[in-house]
Amino acid sequence: MGGWQVEDPIGKSNVYKCRCHCGKHLAWIHSTPSGANYVKNKLNKIKNTCWKED
Numbered sequence: 001m002g003g004w005q006v007e008d009p010i011g012k013s014n015v016y017k018c019r020c021h022c023g024k025h026l027a028w029i030h031s032t033p034s035g036a037n038y039v040k041n042k043l044n045k046i047k048n049t050c051w052k053e054d
């Protein structure tokens with residue numbers, strides 16, 4: 001599914017570090033309590049981005 005790897009937030013931060021296995025894509029997703037779907041939506045976008053460039 002695009003080869004994205006999502007790392008859990010470190011410490012008290014709400015930022016997910018997302019790395020693509022192709023090595024050219026890196027994204028930081030800031031999670032908010034009121035935006036549970038935001039992370040999923042953002043992930044879908046960056047995954048699509050990698051597919052297009054691949």
Ligand SMILES: [Zn+2]
Pocket residue numbers: 020021022023024025050
């Ligand atoms: Zn990529």
